[in-house]
Amino acid sequence: MRRLHDLETPVVLVDLGVLDRNIARMAESARSRSVRLRPHAKTHKVLEIGRRQVEAGAAGLSVAKTSEAEVFAEAGFDDLFVAYPVVGADKARRLLALAERLRRLAVGVDSVEGAATLAGVFREANRVLDVMLKVDVGLQRVGVLPERARETAGRLADLPGLRLRGIFTHAGQGYHEERPEGVTAVARHEGSTMAAVADELRRAGIAVEEVSVGSTPTARAAMAQPGVTECRPGNYVYHDGSQVALGTCAREDCALTVLATVVSVPAPDRAVVDAGSKTLSSDPLRPRPGGYGQIDGRRSRIQRLSEEHGVIDVEGGDTFRVGERVRILPNHACVVSNLHDRLFGVRDEAVEAEWRVDARGRVF
Amino acid sequence: MRRLHDLETPVVLVDLGVLDRNIARMAESARSRSVRLRPHAKTHKVLEIGRRQVEAGAAGLSVAKTSEAEVFAEAGFDDLFVAYPVVGADKARRLLALAERLRRLAVGVDSVEGAATLAGVFREANRVLDVMLKVDVGLQRVGVLPERARETAGRLADLPGLRLRGIFTHAGQGYHEERPEGVTAVARHEGSTMAAVADELRRAGIAVEEVSVGSTPTARAAMAQPGVTECRPGNYVYHDGSQVALGTCAREDCALTVLATVVSVPAPDRAVVDAGSKTLSSDPLRPRPGGYGQIDGRRSRIQRLSEEHGVIDVEGGDTFRVGERVRILPNHACVVSNLHDRLFGVRDEAVEAEWRVDARGRVF
Numbered sequence: 001m002r003r004l005h006d007l008e009t010p011v012v013l014v015d016l017g018v019l020d021r022n023i024a025r026m027a028e029s030a031r032s033r034s035v036r037l038r039p040h041a042k043t044h045k046v047l048e049i050g051r052r053q054v055e056a057g058a059a060g061l062s063v064a065k066t067s068e069a070e071v072f073a074e075a076g077f078d079d080l081f082v083a084y085p086v087v088g089a090d091k092a093r094r095l096l097a098l099a100e101r102l103r104r105l106a107v108g109v110d111s112v113e114g115a116a117t118l119a120g121v122f123r124e125a126n127r128v129l130d131v132m133l134k135v136d137v138g139l140q141r142v143g144v145l146p147e148r149a150r151e152t153a154g155r156l157a158d159l160p161g162l163r164l165r166g167i168f169t170h171a172g173q174g175y176h177e178e179r180p181e182g183v184t185a186v187a188r189h190e191g192s193t194m195a196a197v198a199d200e201l202r203r204a205g206i207a208v209e210e211v212s213v214g215s216t217p218t219a220r221a222a223m224a225q226p227g228v229t230e231c232r233p234g235n236y237v238y239h240d241g242s243q244v245a246l247g248t249c250a251r252e253d254c255a256l257t258v259l260a261t262v263v264s265v266p267a268p269d270r271a272v273v274d275a276g277s278k279t280l281s282s283d284p285l286r287p288r289p290g291g292y293g294q295i296d297g298r299r300s301r302i303q304r305l306s307e308e309h310g311v312i313d314v315e316g317g318d319t320f321r322v323g324e325r326v327r328i329l330p331n332h333a334c335v336v337s338n339l340h341d342r343l344f345g346v347r348d349e350a351v352e353a354e355w356r357v358d359a360r361g362r363v364f
Numbered sequence: 365m366r367r368l369h370d371l372e373t374p375v376v377l378v379d380l381g382v383l384d385r386n387i388a389r390m391a392e393s394a395r396s397r398s399v400r401l402r403p404h405a406k407t408h409k410v411l412e413i414g415r416r417q418v419e420a421g422a423a424g425l426s427v428a429k430t431s432e433a434e435v436f437a438e439a440g441f442d443d444l445f446v447a448y449p450v451v452g453a454d455k456a457r458r459l460l461a462l463a464e465r466l467r468r469l470a471v472g473v474d475s476v477e478g479a480a481t482l483a484g485v486f487r488e489a490n491r492v493l494d495v496m497l498k499v500d501v502g503l504q505r506v507g508v509l510p511e512r513a514r515e516t517a518g519r520l521a522d523l524p525g526l527r528l529r530g531i532f533t534h535a536g537q538g539y540h541e542e543r544p545e546g547v548t549a550v551a552r553h554e555g556s557t558m559a560a561v562a563d564e565l566r567r568a569g570i571a572v573e574e575v576s577v578g579s580t581p582t583a584r585a586a587m588a589q590p591g592v593t594e595c596r597p598g599n600y601v602y603h604d605g606s607q608v609a610l611g612t613c614a615r616e617d618c619a620l621t622v623l624a625t626v627v628s629v630p631a632p633d634r635a636v637v638d639a640g641s642k643t644l645s646s647d648p649l650r651p652r653p654g655g656y657g658q659i660d661g662r663r664s665r666i667q668r669l670s671e672e673h674g675v676i677d678v679e680g681g682d683t684f685r686v687g688e689r690v691r692i693l694p695n696h697a698c699v700v701s702n703l704h705d706r707l708f709g710v711r712d713e714a715v716e717a718e719w720r721v722d723a724r725g726r727v728f
Contacts, residue, residue, distance in 0.1 A: 008431075008454055008728040042671060064672045065638075067372075084672060087627045087638070087687050090372055110628050113686040141673055142628040142636050172670065263451045264474050264506040272506050274429075274451070278702050279727050282646040306536065307406060307698060308428045308448060308727065309505055322477040323451055334671060338642050339703070341725045360725075361705045363643050363672065364372040 002351040007344060009261040009325060010275040012336060016345045016352060018255035019237060020052065026219065026236050027056040033223045038062050038081055040214065040234030043334045045359035046343065047075045049237060060104065062214070062232045066091050067362035069098055069105075075358070078103040081212075083168060083232060085134060085142050087114040092121035099127055106130035106165050110143050112155045115162060123161030130165040131156060132212065137193045138186070139172045149197045153206050166210030167201070168232070169194055174217040175286045180247035187218035191225025198227055217248045238333035241294055242286040251329065256336065256343075257296070258328040260310065262320045271312040271320035275328060277305045281339060283332035293328040302328065366715040371708060373625040373689060374639040376700060380709045380716060382619035383601060384416065390583065390600050391420040397587045402426050402445055404578065404598030407698045409723035410707065411439045413601060424468065426578070426596045430455050431726035433462055433469075439722070442467040445576075447532060447596060449498060449506050451478040456485035463491055470494035470529050470574075474507050476519045479526060487525030494529040495520060496576065501557045502550070503536045513561045517570050530574030531565070532596070533558055538581040539650045544611035551582035555589025562591055581612045602697035605658055606650040615693065620700065620707075621660070622692040624674065626684045635684035637666070637674040639692060644669065645703060647696035657692040666692065 004013075030037035039053045040062040050061055050072060060079030063069045069080045079102065086095065086107045095118065099105045109115040109131045122129045133153050136143030144152045149167065157164050171190035177183045190213050198208040213222040214232030216239070223231045238256035239249045260275040280293050282305060291301035292310065299316035310328070314320065330336045337343065338360055345353030368377075394401035403417045404426040414425055414436060424443030427433045433444045443466065450459065450471045459482065463469050473479040473495045486493045497517050500507030508516045513531065521528050535554035541547045554577050562572040577586040578596030580603075587595045602620035603613045624639040644657050646669060655665035656674065663680035674692070678684065694700045701707065702724055709717030 009452075010727055084638075085627045085636075087625055088373075110630060111686050114627065117687065136630065140631075140634070141668075141670065141675055142630055144630065261451055263449045263478065266474060266500060266506055266508065267504075270504070272449075274448075275727075277645070277647065277699055278725075281641070282648070282699075283641065284646070304505075306505065307702075311505055322475050323481065335641060335646075338671075339725065339727075361642075361703065363374055363639075363704075 004259065004346060004349045004351065007259065007351065009259050010279045011259050012340050012343045013257050013259055013346045014238070014343050015255045016347050018253060019049070022237050022239065022253060022255060023052050023056045026233060027058065029220050030223060030231055031057060035223045035228055036230040038212070038230055038232050039237070040083065040232050041072060041359070042068065043234035044237055044337055045357050045362070046355050047072070047358045048355050050077060053237070065363055066094050067364045068359045070094065071359040071362055073098055073102055080105055081132065082107040084108050085110045085114055086118065089117055089121060092118045095129060096121055096125055096127060099129060106132050108132050108134050108168060109156065110134040112152065115156055115159060119159040119161035128161060128163050131162050132166050132168045132210065133164065135167050135169045135194060135197055137169045137171055137190050139170060141172065143169060146193055146197050150200055150204050153201050154204065157206050164206065166208050166212060167194060167197055168212035171213070171215050171218045171222065174215055175242065175246065177246070178287045183217045183246060184221045187221030188225060190218055191222040191228045195225055195227025216243060217246050235334055240333040241329045241331045245285060245290070246287060254329055256330070256333045258293070258330055258336065260326055260328055262322055262324045262326065265320055265322055269314050271314055273302070273310040273312065273326060273328070274308065275310045276308040278307045278339060280305065280310065280328065280330045281332060281335040283335050285331045293330050296327040296329065368623065368710065368713045368715065371623065371715065373623050374643045375623050376704050376707045377621050377623055377691070377710050378602070378707050379619045380711050382617060383413070386601050386603065386617060386619060387416050387420045390597060391422065393584050394587060394595055395421060399587045399592055400594040402576070402594055402596050403601070404447065404596050405436060405723070406432065407598035408601055408701055409721050409726070410719050411436070411722045412719050414441060417601070426598070429727055430458050431728045432723045434458065435723040435726055437462055437466055444469055445496065446471040448472050449474045449478055450482065453481055453485060456482045459493065460485055460489055460491060463493060470496050472496050472498050472532060473520065474498040476516065479520055479523060483523040483525035492525060492527050495526050496530050496532045496574065497528065499531050499533045499558060499561055501533045501535055501554050503534060505536065507533065510557055510561050514564055514568050517565050518568065521570050528570065530572050530576060531558060531561055532576035535577070535579050535582045535586065538579055539606065539610065541610070542651050547581045547610060548585045551585030552589060554582055555586040555592045559589055559591025580607060581610050599698055604697040605693045605695045609649060609654070610651060618693055620694070620697045622657070622694060622700065624690055624692055626686055626688045626690065629684055629686055633678050635676040635678055637676065637690060637692070638672065639674045640672040641669045642671045642703060644674065644692065644694045645696060645699040647699050649695045657694050660691040660693065
């Protein structure tokens, strides 16, 4: 069996013990709340990890893009939700092909214009597409405001070719909260707002089967809100430096790291590793900026990145030598996974698995 | 022939007319200065673009990583420089395999420790590896300081298994200069410092065949410095928002854009496109931050990114509608190219080529 020192750096490692524990814990959280878990596969884009999530009890998977859904459908996943406002006739035709092969498919919508195109393609094929209305509970990205949901839902429910399955949101604003109590408050607002919107729609005679929330920091508290039926966290399988900074988890709950080599120590206060923005991404640490990666067992962090260099400001008596290998906890695991063609599953020093990032680059 | 409207979004477009003009102009700049051009292929990672650079007169290519060199060597490129301090016995063995097949190969070094490992592997195989000593002319990334170059070069020249071909630098600090005069001053310092280091080494009896500089903003002024023999710009084939902001080029010299679709207009002051950090990267605009992408024909910019969403702050009377397609000039073309498996070569509305990003993800 290969060992860590057999791998060329930089390389992405996934600690298999931590991965499976993260998957099991979130599955148990959902089960204990009687909430359906539909993990977001955009984090990993790996078929094998999706399979482990389903085996642990996930009802199906969420994906961000139609092309991701195609990869998972091809591999036999049969219940997918494209949690994104899908727009355009070309994508509608691809969704139609997906609907033919999947047991269950739903896609996000947040405008009548966008939904009308989907409806037209499905109606013409005498098919019905399940849609979920995106509601904005404070992120200010996509989605209708809660006070506009009833009007939009009513118009969607009238479109032949579509069936409104429910409503969904993503309280990504939790990533900007500097204290764990702030994240919890966002999560409670997320769950309770969605439950209230669902009640309002039902009072207006609009069926709402699914009330879906999700984001790793807010998942557990949002699932606890009465009326929530589904949760879609993604990052929890890996966790990362931002989740630690947010208080979502501890360092030992982080499954994904980057193994890198020190290639230069040009000054006493500077060391450089072979992992730059093409390995770690330029995503900032959240909720507050704080470099581009924490180095296991050291106080020093990567403070500057170029494409193939990570520059460490050497601090606190740390020393680095040329040729030494270090493990880096990245700020944002989801974008790291998407930069690499393959990941290595490890347990201590043993390399037990090599996985293709099957849906890598599937952004269309 | 396919047209633009046949492509699924988001997708990376390369304007073929602009690409070929950029390649020709830089080749002419180098020719007129009698400087060897060795373009950095990390920008595009596309075999066909490398071929066009060589056909236009490039002496060979630069790459950042051993794995990139392997891709270009496999395709028949026979003169490569790995412009990076390559460290470790595993990579040394791969370089040995490359040296067997290439007409010319050189790699960067900036420490005797790193070089000694390479030397050991080549000496044992009775081969000699050309190395270039990296000199830091102000970026404070890797490389020896000019005043330390003689000592390090002397020790490198004594290592059996290696031949010191010359010295190289990258004045990336030019990307932080807010005025074009500042960039020019960096370039002059780059070229003149390197020429002075070369003279000092020669006076000490150390042969210096190559004095190599490079970076797109500083390329033309650095090439003009007496004593410079080689230049390694990379980004110039595409250019990008940062090059426009730095004054290196105009918008019409930018070959790479991202075609995206407006998927949501949830508020009068906000529109969202289907291109986020997995399409555009999170790299900031340089020299000053300024959003994550300029939209052709509009004043509004993408001001926030999540993985699959680009959020436009709508300004100056701009309007956007759901389903509309827009072309985005990214901040940093090199990282955009590396996110995608393929690029489409276009001329006006015609799609003339589809290229694999052959060395995408080759960071090791």
